[in-house]
Amino acid sequence: MGVGRTSILDTLAELSLQGIDHPDLPRHLDRLDPLQRFRKEFHIPSVAAINRHSASVGLPSKTGHPDGSSSSSDDEAIYLCGNSLGLQPIRTKALLDQELQIWAQCGVHGHFNHQFDRPWVSIDDNVIEESARIVGAEPDEVAIMNSLTVNVHLLMVPFYRPTTERFKIIMEGKAFPSDYYAIESQVKFHGLDPKTTIVEIDPRDGEYALRTEDILATIRREGSSTALVLISGIQYYTGQFFDIEAIAQAAREQGCLIGVDLAHAVGNVPLELHRWQVDFACWCSYKYLNSGPGGIGGAFVHSKHAGDSSLSRFAGWWGTNPATKFQMSHEFEPIAGAAGYRLSNPSVLATIALLGSLQVFAETDMASLRHKSVRLTAYLELLVEHLQDKYPGRLRIITPLDESQRGCQLSLLFLEEGRMMPVFERLLEHGVVCDERKPDVIRVAPAPLYNSFADVYQFFRCLDEALAATL
Ligand SMILES: *Cc1c(COP(=O)(O)O)cnc(C)c1O
Numbered sequence: 465m466g467v468g469r470t471s472i473l474d475t476l477a478e479l480s481l482q483g484i485d486h487p488d489l490p491r492h493l494d495r496l497d498p499l500q501r502f503r504k505e506f507h508i509p510s511v512a513a514i515n516r517h518s519a520s521v522g523l524p525s526k527t528g529h530p531d532g533s534s535s536s537s538d539d540e541a542i543y544l545c546g547n548s549l550g551l552q553p554i555r556t557k558a559l560l561d562q563e564l565q566i567w568a569q570c571g572v573h574g575h576f577n578h579q580f581d582r583p584w585v586s587i588d589d590n591v592i593e594e595s596a597r598i599v600g601a602e603p604d605e606v607a608i609m610n611s612l613t614v615n616v617h618l619l620m621v622p623f624y625r626p627t628t629e630r631f632k633i634i635m636e637g638k639a640f641p642s643d644y645y646a647i648e649s650q651v652k653f654h655g656l657d658p659k660t661t662i663v664e665i666d667p668r669d670g671e672y673a674l675r676t677e678d679i680l681a682t683i684r685r686e687g688s689s690t691a692l693v694l695i696s697g698i699q700y701y702t703g704q705f706f707d708i709e710a711i712a713q714a715a716r717e718q719g720c721l722i723g724v725d726l727a728h729a730v731g732n733v734p735l736e737l738h739r740w741q742v743d744f745a746c747w748c749s750y751k752y753l754n755s756g757p758g759g760i761g762g763a764f765v766h767s768k769h770a771g772d773s774s775l776s777r778f779a780g781w782w783g784t785n786p787a788t789k790f791q792m793s794h795e796f797e798p799i800a801g802a803a804g805y806r807l808s809n810p811s812v813l814a815t816i817a818l819l820g821s822l823q824v825f826a827e828t829d830m831a832s833l834r835h836k837s838v839r840l841t842a843y844l845e846l847l848v849e850h851l852q853d854k855y856p857g858r859l860r861i862i863t864p865l866d867e868s869q870r871g872c873q874l875s876l877l878f879l880e881e882g883r884m885m886p887v888f889e890r891l892l893e894h895g896v897v898c899d900e901r902k903p904d905v906i907r908v909a910p911a912p913l914y915n916s917f918a919d920v921y922q923f924f925r926c927l928d929e930a931l932a933a934t935l
Pocket residue numbers: 611612613614640642643696700725727728748
């Protein structure tokens with residue numbers, strides 16, 4: 465049994481409570497949580513704002529919550545959607561206001577002369593170190609730039625250079641559409657046929673997750689004709705956390721390059737991109753990194769490629785040697801490392817919004833977040849199992865039950881046709897914010913930085929009511 469499950473069941477036994485659904489359990493778990501203080505660093509959306517009609521529905525009242533809520537007020541939504549858009553850190557507004565103030569008062573001088581010591585010309589210097597820490601990279605391996613799909617394209621320029629012998633790309637069959645569009649259009653750009661170039665790995669019949677052994681077998685089978693393995697770190701739909709280290713090693717053994725899309729992994733699970741020898745990676749920062757809608761993206765290029773001048777790239781002035789950048793010559797001298805792939809001066813407001821969140825991350829670390837996350841999600845899993853027993857044949861978890869193969873998200877599959885949306889709408893009426901993937905999946909993601917065990921318990925009560933109401 466996983467460590468998360470074991471520790472929740474141990475706590476239950478120590479307290480001599482009857483049943484995983486006992487209302488005293490979340491209060492005790494929250495009290496034991498050393499990260500509980502981070503919740504107050506975030507704006508928690510209100511039920512009233514997200515759902516004007518919630519008051520008119522007979523929902524399990526929050527006042528029924530055992531301790532009158534130490535960590536959530538009555539109007540706070542149960543926000544379990546950090547996999548889609550992370551919450552706003554309280555401090556972000558003040559940081560943004562500082563930039564607006566300098567822009568208002570100093571105009572262009574803010575580029576070099578900045579009252580708060582963040583000159584705009586090197587604004588991204590403020591977010592590199594913590595980003596690198598979160599993805600397990602050296603600072604020179606990380607650039608904060610553009611947005612995710614743009615970065616997938618830009619890094620496929622050096623890292624997908626098909627030859628007649630090696631031209632294939634191995635990817636997950638159910639990859640996020642934007643990733644598929646990027647890869648397919650790159651393949652076409654090189655004059656190749658996606659049908660014979662893209663190798664998709666699918667789950668076995670009746671299964672939802674990919675088996676690591678099947679991924680590795682595909683890499684061994686197709687490796688000699690494969691240029692690039694491009695896979696997500698955590699699968700957006702199932703929540704499966706792939707064994708990136710093993711996949712990278714298998715790719716390397718076959719002479720293939722490996723790229724990873726970390727959209728759902730960054731800020732969710734500990735990563736060690738440098739040690740795993742991933743060639744490149746990209747991420748967005750608005751999911752678990754809480755940088756706000758449309759936030760700035762990230763990119764990783766392994767240091768082993770830093771000095772490789774044979775790598776082709778699409779260049780821009782932000783990638784050239786800063787000492788000569790403003791001489792306005794036509795000599796492009798790429799900065800060694802990831803920064804050499806930057807094109808434009810970054811959005812200061814987007815970069816500073818990321819800084820607001822990274823300052824919170826800097827007060828903890830991914831190992832501590834993971835420790836809590838494994839317990840939080842195990843608690844959610846145990847409560848969902850309780851409902852599976854209560855309502856047989858209605859739902860199942862398609863996320864791997866092995867804790868090491870998932871992050872914080874659980875994906876719930878509703879087995880009866882047409883029943884997911886009514887449940888989802890009922891949840892929303894109760895002030896539960898999670899996310900649906902039509903036709904039949906609800907994704908639930910308790911983020912360890914701001915979600916509490918009380919949130920998970922309230923979700924369980926609302927789901928129980930929603931299942932009963934939609935019989
Ligand atoms: C969220 C997400 C995206 C979004 O792409 P943008 O370029 O940021 O709009 C792309 N790919 C995956 C796997 C995602 O989860």
